[in-house]
Each structure stands twice: as structure tokens, then as C-alpha cells.
Amino acid sequence: MDIQSFFPYRIAVFSERVSQCIAQVYRERFGLTRDEWRVIAALAEAGKVRTAWIIDKTTLEKMQVSRAVARLERDGLLERLPDPDDGRGWLLRLLPAGKALYAKVVPMVQARETFLLDALAPDEREVLDRALTKLSERAEVLVRQG
Amino acid sequence: MDIQSFFPYRIAVFSERVSQCIAQVYRERFGLTRDEWRVIAALAEAGKVRTAWIIDKTTLEKMQVSRAVARLERDGLLERLPDPDDGRGWLLRLLPAGKALYAKVVPMVQARETFLLDALAPDEREVLDRALTKLSERAEVLVRQG
DNA sequence: TATTGTTATACTCTATAACTATA
DNA sequence: TATAGTTATAGAGTATAACAATA
Structure with a gap:
């Protein structure tokens, strides 16, 4: 078995690299x-x-959501409102500062996504899309069966 | 922007799931x-x-390699030999116990890889393969440029 | 002076579960 | 009794850089 052509390894390395592209925006710049x-x-x-x-x-x-929400609330990016339908939970909503931040990040990460996907022809993109969906379903089967 | 159709997000979720399939073998069983x-x-x-x-x-x-090697050496799975060409470095080699472990893990993870990829037709697999290569190159461009 | 590999340190992330308040 | 969300805590992983030995 050659690890470098082993599909799960390739996907892991690829995904790490793609994540880094996007994280450079939301983490390093924002x-x-x-x-x-x-x-x-x-x-x-x-x-x-x-x-x-x-x-x-x-x-x-x-x-993870609980902690992320706590930080975002502390930083004034979102607010938590009591949920009228369930006293245990909250309703979450972005505040103007959160919306403004989002409006700044989105075009930058979308530009990166576009740059990536422009490497593919439309029909390749379609195949990739379907392939990910099918593979993902199978992976879930494996994860569930343990 | 819909996060669930955002390509980097999809890849991250997908990769995490695939990694889990494989980790169930090498981590939980071995x-x-x-x-x-x-x-x-x-x-x-x-x-x-x-x-x-x-x-x-x-x-x-x-x-990471240094630490992984130290643990594997401690557990008797590999040995480190002095490198005759470079006194600073080592030559690494699996010991029989390491080879035996590898021989047990490989068929199991390969069976999982096969189950995943069997979801795709041969031509889909080819397109996926090429797409990953092309996207990966573009991602590296982005990572490098910061 | 640069490189190989190790160690130190602080930091973040993760996983499990206990806990509270409500349903 | 079950669920939504919070908190605690311990363990794993991560990143940076300092370091010793050798090139």
C-alpha cells in the first residue's frame, strides 16, 4: 500500500490545505x-x-457551539434572546457588528473558492459534486457500523 | 452564501468523516x-x-515525526540506526512487531477504502482523481500567497 | 553559518461527562 | 424521564522557538 495514493490520506492532506486557504482569511485577518x-x-x-x-x-x-456563541456574544457580534417556545433554549441573531464582519469575510473566501473551482471544467465540477455526495454517504455507513 | 454548499466546508466535513472511518481501525482497534x-x-x-x-x-x-518515532521505538515497533552518511540523522526501519501490526491494519483500511470507492464508476473515479490534483495545486498557490 | 532532529513551553482543541433548568 | 445548553476537567494535538550536534 502506497500511503500517498491511499484515498483517505489524499483527502486528509487536500482538506487540510483547502481549510488553510480559508482560515488565512477568517483567522489571520479577522x-x-x-x-x-x-x-x-x-x-x-x-x-x-x-x-x-x-x-x-x-x-x-x-x-463547541456553546463556547463559540459565548465568545461571539462577549465580542458584541451576536445576541441571545430567550426562546418563547422553550425556556431552556435561546434564539440567536447576528448584531450589526457581526453582519458587518460577515460582509467583509464572505467576498474574500468566495473569491478563494472561485479560484479553486475555476481549475475544473463544468462537467468535472458536476462529477466531483456527485462523487462527494456518494462517498460521503458510504463513509457515514462505515462510521456508524464502527 | 450557504455554508453547506460552500466547497471548503463540504470538503472539511467529508474529510473528517473519511478520516474517522480509517481512524476507527488504527486507533480504536490498534x-x-x-x-x-x-x-x-x-x-x-x-x-x-x-x-x-x-x-x-x-x-x-x-x-510530530520525532515524537511519533520515539513512541514507536519505545513500543518496539521500529528501530533507529545511526546514519553513516550524516551523523546528525537516523535511519529508521520497522521491526518485526511493526511489520506484523502493519500487515494486520492494511487489509482492514484497504477494505474500507474499497467500499468507499466502489460507490463510483471508473470514469467518475478518474475525474475525481484529476480534480483533486488540480484543486490541490490551486490550494497550494493560495496558501503560499497568504 | 546552515541543517537535523530533540526538547520545552504554552496554547488550542477534543472528548466525556456532570450539571442546571426546563419540558 | 428526557432534553437544551453550560461548565468542568483531563487528555491530545498544535505551533513556536530554543537547543545540541553535526555539516
């Missing part, structure tokens, strides 16, 4: 952690939502 | 860390090599 960035990105498209919705959207654990 | 597994896998195909070669093959930092 001081956000990955979790904070994900919470902001999820909130920006949502308006006002419950924590559980964020957890689902971002693929983060409730604990 | 007690290896990711770095230890990479060092063993690289060594297994190489025979006797210098540390620098491992660093190159595994995409790990010299410090």
Missing part, C-alpha cells in the same frame, strides 16, 4: 476561530434561529 | 495515533530510510 466562523456563516443566512439549528447546520457539537 | 499510523505506513513501503524522507512522505512536521 481573528475568528473555525467554530466562530461557522456559527457566523450559519447565522448570517438564517436571521434568528435556535441553537439546535446551528448545531445541525455547522456539524459542530453542542459544546 | 491504539495508534494518526501520526504513528502514517509513519508506520510510510516505513512499511520503504525499508530503511532517513527521517527527512518520512517527513516528506507523511506531510507531518519534523517535531
Whole structure:
């Protein structure tokens, strides 16, 4: 077995590199952690939502979301409102400072995504898209079966 | 921007899931860390090599390799021999216990890789392969330019 | 003076679970 | 009894750089 052609290894190295491209923007230029960035990105498209919705959207654990939200609230980027439908939970909403930050980050990371994907022809992009979906389903099967 | 269709996010989630599939084998069943597994896998195909070669093959930092090697040596899985060509370095080689461990892990992780890739038709696999290579090159450009 | 590999240190991240308040 | 979210804590991983030995 050649590790460098082993698919899971290739994906891990590739993913690390792509993540670094994006992290250079949200971390180095805007001081956000990955979790904070994900919470902001999820909130920006949502308006006002419950924590559980964020957890689902971002693929983060409730604990990670809890901590990221605490930091973002402390920094004045979002607010937590009591949930009228469930006294245990909160509704989360970006504040103007959070929206402004998001508006600055998005074009930069989207430019990077575009630069990456421009390496592919439209039909290659389609195949890649479907391949990721199919592989992801199979990976989930394996993870679940242990 | 919808985070769930943002390519770097999709790749990160996908990669995490695939890594988990493989880690279930080498970590949960054989007690290896990711770095230890990479060092063993690289060594297994190489025979006797210098540390620098491992660093190159595994995409790990010299410090991570140094620590993984120290643990693997302590556990009797590999040995370090003085490098006759360079008194600063070492030659690394798997011991029988290391080879035996590798021989047990490989079929299991390869079966998982096969199960994943069987989701794709041969031509899809080719496109995926080329796409990863092209995207990876572009990502490296971005990482380097900062 | 540069390079190989080790060690130190502080920091972040992760995983598990206990805990509170409410349903 | 179960669930939403918080907190505690210990362990693992990460990043930076200092360091000794050798080139």
C-alpha cells in the first residue's frame, strides 16, 4: 500500500490545505476561530434561529457551539434572546457588528473558492459534486457500523 | 452564501468523516495515533530510510515525526540506526512487531477504502482523481500567497 | 553559518461527562 | 424521564522557538 495514493490520506492532506486557504482569511485577518466562523456563516443566512439549528447546520457539537456563541456574544457580534417556545433554549441573531464582519469575510473566501473551482471544467465540477455526495454517504455507513 | 454548499466546508466535513472511518481501525482497534499510523505506513513501503524522507512522505512536521518515532521505538515497533552518511540523522526501519501490526491494519483500511470507492464508476473515479490534483495545486498557490 | 532532529513551553482543541433548568 | 445548553476537567494535538550536534 502506497500511503500517498491511499484515498483517505489524499483527502486528509487536500482538506487540510483547502481549510488553510480559508482560515488565512477568517483567522489571520479577522481573528475568528473555525467554530466562530461557522456559527457566523450559519447565522448570517438564517436571521434568528435556535441553537439546535446551528448545531445541525455547522456539524459542530453542542459544546463547541456553546463556547463559540459565548465568545461571539462577549465580542458584541451576536445576541441571545430567550426562546418563547422553550425556556431552556435561546434564539440567536447576528448584531450589526457581526453582519458587518460577515460582509467583509464572505467576498474574500468566495473569491478563494472561485479560484479553486475555476481549475475544473463544468462537467468535472458536476462529477466531483456527485462523487462527494456518494462517498460521503458510504463513509457515514462505515462510521456508524464502527 | 450557504455554508453547506460552500466547497471548503463540504470538503472539511467529508474529510473528517473519511478520516474517522480509517481512524476507527488504527486507533480504536490498534491504539495508534494518526501520526504513528502514517509513519508506520510510510516505513512499511520503504525499508530503511532517513527521517527527512518520512517527513516528506507523511506531510507531518519534523517535531510530530520525532515524537511519533520515539513512541514507536519505545513500543518496539521500529528501530533507529545511526546514519553513516550524516551523523546528525537516523535511519529508521520497522521491526518485526511493526511489520506484523502493519500487515494486520492494511487489509482492514484497504477494505474500507474499497467500499468507499466502489460507490463510483471508473470514469467518475478518474475525474475525481484529476480534480483533486488540480484543486490541490490551486490550494497550494493560495496558501503560499497568504 | 546552515541543517537535523530533540526538547520545552504554552496554547488550542477534543472528548466525556456532570450539571442546571426546563419540558 | 428526557432534553437544551453550560461548565468542568483531563487528555491530545498544535505551533513556536530554543537547543545540541553535526555539516
